Amino acid sequence: MRKQILVLLAVFIFSGIVSGQEINLDALKAQIAEKAAMVSEKQGQINTLKGEIAGLQKKLDLNAGWRFNSSGILGFSLAGFQNWSKQANPNSRVSDIKGIFNGAALLDKPKFFWRNEGNINVAWQQLVLNAKEATDKEKEYQNVADIFTLTSLFGYKVTQDIAISALGQYNSSIVKNFNNPGILDIGAGATWKPHTIPNFVLTVHPLNYHMVFQKGDIDTKSALGAKIFASYFTNLYKGVKWTTGLNGFLEYGKSDPSLNEYTWVNTLSLPAWHGIGIGIGFGLRNSALESSDIQSYYNIGLSYNL
Numbered sequence: 001m002r003k004q005i006l007v008l009l010a011v012f013i014f015s016g017i018v019s020g021q022e023i024n025l026d027a028l029k030a031q032i033a034e035k036a037a038m039v040s041e042k043q044g045q046i047n048t049l050k051g052e053i054a055g056l057q058k059k060l061d062l063n064a065g066w067r068f069n070s071s072g073i074l075g076f077s078l079a080g081f082q083n084w085s086k087q088a089n090p091n092s093r094v095s096d097i098k099g100i101f102n103g104a105a106l107l108d109k110p111k112f113f114w115r116n117e118g119n120i121n122v123a124w125q126q127l128v129l130n131a132k133e134a135t136d137k138e139k140e141y142q143n144v145a146d147i148f149t150l151t152s153l154f155g156y157k158v159t160q161d162i163a164i165s166a167l168g169q170y171n172s173s174i175v176k177n178f179n180n181p182g183i184l185d186i187g188a189g190a191t192w193k194p195h196t197i198p199n200f201v202l203t204v205h206p207l208n209y210h211m212v213f214q215k216g217d218i219d220t221k222s223a224l225g226a227k228i229f230a231s232y233f234t235n236l237y238k239g240v241k242w243t244t245g246l247n248g249f250l251e252y253g254k255s256d257p258s259l260n261e262y263t264w265v266n267t268l269s270l271p272a273w274h275g276i277g278i279g280i281g282f283g284l285r286n287s288a289l290e291s292s293d294i295q296s297y298y299n300i301g302l303s304y305n306l
Contacts, residue, residue, distance in 0.1 A: 066107050069199075069233055071241055071269050073100040073279030075301020082131070091131045098123035098145060098299045100281045102243045102267055104233070106199075113163065113193065114154045115201065117231060119245070119265065121147035121281070121297070122175055145297060147283075148174035151247075153203060153229070155191045165191035167205055167229060169247065171263070181214040181290065183261075185249065187227045203229040210249050210259055212289060223259050225251035239271035261287035276302060 080093040100121045107114040123145035128134045150170045155163030165188065172182035187208025193201045208227035226249070233243040248262030265283035272278065281299040 066105050068103070068105055069243075070101070070103045071233075071243055071267055071279075072102070073267060073269070073281050073299055073301050074098070075279070075299050080131075089129045093128040093131050094126065096123065096125040096144070098301060100267055100279070100299055102233075110157070112154070112156050115152070115231070117149075117151045117245070119147065119149040120174065121145055121265075121283075121299070123299070143175050145299075146173040146175045146177075147297075148172050151229070151231075151245075153191065153201065155193065161192060161194050163191045163193060165189060165203055165205070167203055167208075167227065169227075169229070179213050181212055184211045184213070185209070185227055186211075189227070197232075199234055200232040201230065203227070205229075208249065210251065212259065214289075221255070221259070223251040223253065223255060225249055225259070239277075241267075241269040241271075243267045258288040261285070261289070263287075278302070 075098040076096065078095045080095075081087050081089070082091055084090045101119070103118045105116045123143070124141040125144045126139065126141045128139055131139075148171070152168045153165060154167075155165035157163045167185065167187055167189075169185045170182065172179050185208055187205035189203065189205030189207060191201055191203040205227040208225055210223050210225055210227075212221045214221070228246070228248045228250075230246040231244070233241070236242050244264075244266045246262070246264045249260060251259045263283065263285045266281065268280045270278040270280075279299075279301055281297075283297050285295040287295070
């Protein structure tokens with residue numbers, strides 16, 4: 001009898017514990033639901049504040065002065081051998097240095113905008129197959145890349161996203177053969193600058209005067225045609241910076257060689273430490289005046305974003 005009483009008492013105590021646990025679990029679930037509702041409410045307030053901040057920032061940008069954007073890539077490599085008998089050229093030496101710089105100065109007002117952009121891409125290389133016997137001239141660095149571009153675009157806004165625009169663009173080399181060839185475009189037309197895509201412009205100018213400066217068979221050659229220009233830069237993700245530009249010309253009529261051309265260049269910067277990271281640059285160009293084949297370049301090295 002005593003054992004039965006003890007068993008019943010134990011059952012009652014255990015049931016009370018279980019019941020207490022169930023009550024506590026229900027209370028915890030209720031508290032979690034309450035906190036989740038509070039978080040949802042606060043998140044809604046945060047989203048509203050973010051939208052207000054974005055609107056204020058847009059107004060600030062429209063009424064502020066010039067904004068500047070820049071990025072650069074510096075790539076280099078060194079390699080040398082001395083009496084390395086297993087090497088085909090046991091006393092060879094090779095080194096190169098490459099650099100790309102993109103810069104932009106932007107002014108955006110309620111009634112007009114003005115974009116100025118520049119790009120420089122230069123590289124030098126030294127290749128010495130026999131360092132012991134090479135002459136001073138053979139040890140010199142050779143210029144292997146030389147691109148220089150300046151663009152100025154002005155637009156008067158007809159609507160929030162469309163503007164009547166004028167464009168001036170110059171392309172040439174800067175280290176050697178400056179202005180040989182040199183290409184100057186001056187034209188007018190329209191520009192699409194969507195307010196929902198900051199730092200993007202697309203320009204189409206059906207009235208464009210294209211001038212080519214080159215020594216040799218022709219000193220100056222020109223043609224009327226259509227000009228297209230697009231530019232965009234952005235931070236893709238946590239400091240990953242992308243700059244891209246496309247421009248092309250389609251002449252009205254025919255020339256021999258053709259003056260039709262297009263150029264597409266890109267720079268991608270991957271951050272690592274205090275603005276220093278890995279940079280990748282690549283581009284494509286097609287110009288019958290310069291080459292019958294598609295031209296291209298790539299550059300990988302250290303990058304620095306200002």
